Amino acid sequence: MSDVAGISAVGPRRVVTVSPDFLLASAALAALIFVPVLRAHGALLFLAAGTALCARYWQRSIVSCLRHWYLLLLPCFCLLSFAWSQYPAQSFRYGLQLLATVIIAVVIAMRLSPKMFGRLLFVFFGIAMIASILFGEVRGDTGAWLGIYGSKNALAGAAATFIVIAASQILDGSAPYGYRLLAVFGGLIGCVLLLLAQSVSAMAVVPPAILIQLGLLLYYRMSSAERFVSVSGLTLLGLLLAILIATNFSALEALMLETTGKDATLTGRTDLWDVALRFIRERPFLGMGYQAFWVHGHAPAEALWAYFGIDGRSGFNFHNTYLSNAVEIGILxxxxxxxxxxxxxxxxxxxxVTSHRAEAALMFVMVVIVIIISFVEVPIFFQFSLRSVLIICAFVYGVEGVRANGRWR
Structure with a gap:
């Protein structure tokens, strides 16, 4: 891991030095965050900045990829799925793009410190939130804010992510006071936008994410005996909660549906899941090919688009990461x-748990959020996706952090 930015004193003057690695990694992350505005240009900027980052000290880039070779297995499998895909050109193209995305993510994680990574996310998401207030759109029928994202769910997801990132910056005791105060204001802006977006599902993600960060902060300050008692108590409480949910599932399900305004099919999700299971049974191990189902002209996809009224015939999926991806790339x-x-x-x-670092807690919480969402959406494992990059970077940071036994700065 290399330092990407620093401040050095030369005589009485202070000279700020910024590494090209820092600038290129920042450009790549910013491009993904602003894809809703930049669209294809955002993906192009990500590729350009990421490729330049990999080319700079290309030997180190190769070493980084070899060091984390297991992360390349998934995109390589997706790329190879063109051999059995219904649409081989489609699977080859998108598989190659996913491979490039993963490689760039690995290199970013090896060039940026996790602390700097979190701060860049805070800055760029903060700019996106301010832009959503100043230049964003509002739905005329419901009054829900769309921001710069063109969708209330997309804005709500970004706002929820920003709140979690801001909370981690506030809880970072090593950060300057002024920066932490700025994070407080950022968190308030995120809360306002989250409420204006009117997305119940996004609101439900924020409290547990904040509680996890606060819980880790308390855990860091406990003695060994206090930690044992706390973990034991939380485990028992979790088991009790699981038993209560299991014994009162029907009543809780009815309450959840009433609160969220959903029907018993979760707005058609269960119907989609039944369709997905049928296709999985047809080709269980290898699937139909990476991104080879939702293709124009593919009869089952066309039928589902028509049934659910998706006139644009894009941006639709099976609303479950595991089922949706099993259709395309199988159980393997x-x-x-x-x-x-x-x-x-x-x-x-x-x-x-072992490093007691705010950036480590942030990475853990970000992964937990994606796991929660993965049961009702498909948020990861496609090309030029910020969340996919976050997961890959979190994996790399986790590996390196565990190896370093918390000595990372």
Whole structure:
């Protein structure tokens, strides 16, 4: 890991030095955050900045990829799926783009410190939130804010992410006071936008994410005996809660549906899941090919678009990461995805518990959020995706953090 920015004193003057690695990694992350505005240009900027970052000290880039070779198994599998895909050109193209995305993410994680990574996310998401207030749109029928994202759910997801990032910056005791105060204002802006976006599901993600960070902060300050008692108590409480949910599932389900305004099919999600399971049974191990289902002209996809009124015939999925991806890359591909996603969760959790660092807690919480969302959406494992990059970076940071035994700065 290299330092990407620093301040050095030369005589009486202070000289700020900024590494090209820092600038290129920043440009790549900013491009993904502003994809809703930049669209194809955002993906192009990400590729350009990421490729330049990899080319700079290309030997180190190769070493970084070899060091974390297991993260390349998933995109390589997706790329190879063109051999059995219904649409081989489609699977080859998107598989190659996913491979490039993962490689760039690995190199970013090896060039940026995790603390700097979190601060860049805070800055760029903060700019996106301010832009959503100043230049964003509002739905005429419901009054829900769309921001610069063109969708209330997308704005709500970004606002929820920003709140969690801001909370981590506030709880970072090593950060300057002024910066932490700025994070407080940022968190308030995120809360306002989250409320204006009117997305109940996004609101539900924020409290547990904040509680995890606060819980880790308290854990860091406990003695060994206090930690044992606390962990034991939380484990028993979790078991009790699981028993209560299991014994009162029907009543809780009815309450949840009434609160969220959903019907018993979760607005058609269960119907989609039944369709997905049928296709999985047809080709269980390898699937139909990476991103080879939702293709124009593919009869089942066209039928589902028509049934659910998706006139644009894009931006639709099976609303479950595991089922949706099992349709495309089978059980084997989903196994690789589970390894990456849940491996990142375990590694960042161990890193957070052993290192007592705010950036480690942030990485763990970000992965937990994606895991929660993965059961009702498809937020990761496609090309030029910020969340996919976050998961890959979290995995790398977790591995390196555990290896360093919390000595990372």
């Amino acid at each position: 591909g989903v196994g690789l995805q589970i390894f990456v996603l849940y491996g990142a969760a375990i590694l960042t959790c161990v890193w957070a």
